[in-house]
Amino acid sequence: MQKVSINLFIIIKPFIDMNQNPSKMIVLEEKIIGLLNKLKENHLSINKYKDSNESLTDQNKILKKKLLNLEEENKSLKIANNLLGSKDDKSFTKIKINNLIKEVDQCIRHLSEIE
Numbered sequence: 001m002q003k004v005s006i007n008l009f010i011i012i013k014p015f016i017d018m019n020q021n022p023s024k025m026i027v028l029e030e031k032i033i034g035l036l037n038k039l040k041e042n043h044l045s046i047n048k049y050k051d052s053n054e055s056l057t058d059q060n061k062i063l064k065k066k067l068l069n070l071e072e073e074n075k076s077l078k079i080a081n082n083l084l085g086s087k088d089d090k091s092f093t094k095i096k097i098n099n100l101i102k103e104v105d106q107c108i109r110h111l112s113e114i115e
Contacts (some may be wrong), residue, residue: 079093 079096083093
């Protein structure tokens, strides 16, 4: 964080009439100091929230990877269940197997054409 140093007299000089009560100047100076303190607190809060945001972003990435892995595992388990005779999604497994057979047949045809 940058260090803020301000000469208050330079800031408030144009607003002060020499005939005014010095207590008004003191009140104005106190208000400026209060605002500077709030500014410093806001900068600290912003940095804290940035760190928190980065941490949450990292956690989110990790959870997304875990979710993808679990979805892939779930898909594999469904296929394994179907192969073991589960009644759920049997047609899906049959379609998958038929597609794999078609791909193997195409590969064999291509290999026989090459020879």
